Amino acid sequence: MIQSVKLLGSVYYSTSSSNSESNDLQSNMNHLNNHLNPASIEPWFITEFTDGEGCFIISISRSNKYSSGWTVKPSFKITLHQKDLVLLQQIKSFFGVGSIHKQGLLSIQYCVTSVEYLAVVINHFEKYPLKTKKWADYLLFKKAIRLIQQKKHLTKQGLRKIVAIRASMNLGLSEKLLFLRLLQFLDRVF
Secondary structure (H helix, E strand, O other): OEEEEEEOOEEEEEEOOOHHHHHHHHHHHHHHHHHOOHHHOOHHHHHHHHHHHEEEEEEEEEOOOOOOOEEEEEEEEEEEEHHHHHHHHHHHHHHOOOEEEEEOOOEEEEEEOOHHHHHHHHHHHHHOOOOOOHHHHHHHHHHHHHHHHOOHHHOHHHHHHHHHHHHHOOOOOOHHHHHHHHHHHHHHHO
């Protein structure tokens, strides 16, 4: 017996030898549909998923647009295999902000970069705190966002604070930022 089941707009086909197997398949697919419904995502799921797959990032790069010569770009990202697009769409729907784009050959990424929209993400994690070491990165990220909101990233002193915050997050500083730290050290010595 061939049976078709609709899951999130796609039709899947299955062969089975009995009606009970067909009923089991239909039951399992209905259960999966219910769990993949954006309205069914729980806030704690978002927090726990972020603990495992999310990342808080402060990118700092050279820019002639600003008097400091540097630009600061905060972001919240979750990168998954492209087969998990529906899950990222649900997370985007949950927050109501951000975008999803292709990342590399087989990956997709949910990303929030606007400081205004990052406030939505921060509000969520204030209510539903992370439970792993990522909590420490989140607190540093939130501190950097505050400095950006206060426009302090446009000053040398504010940029130095953000570089120090960035140095403590995730994997530390890139070579370019290490060079900036060296320049800051030389400014203080001379």
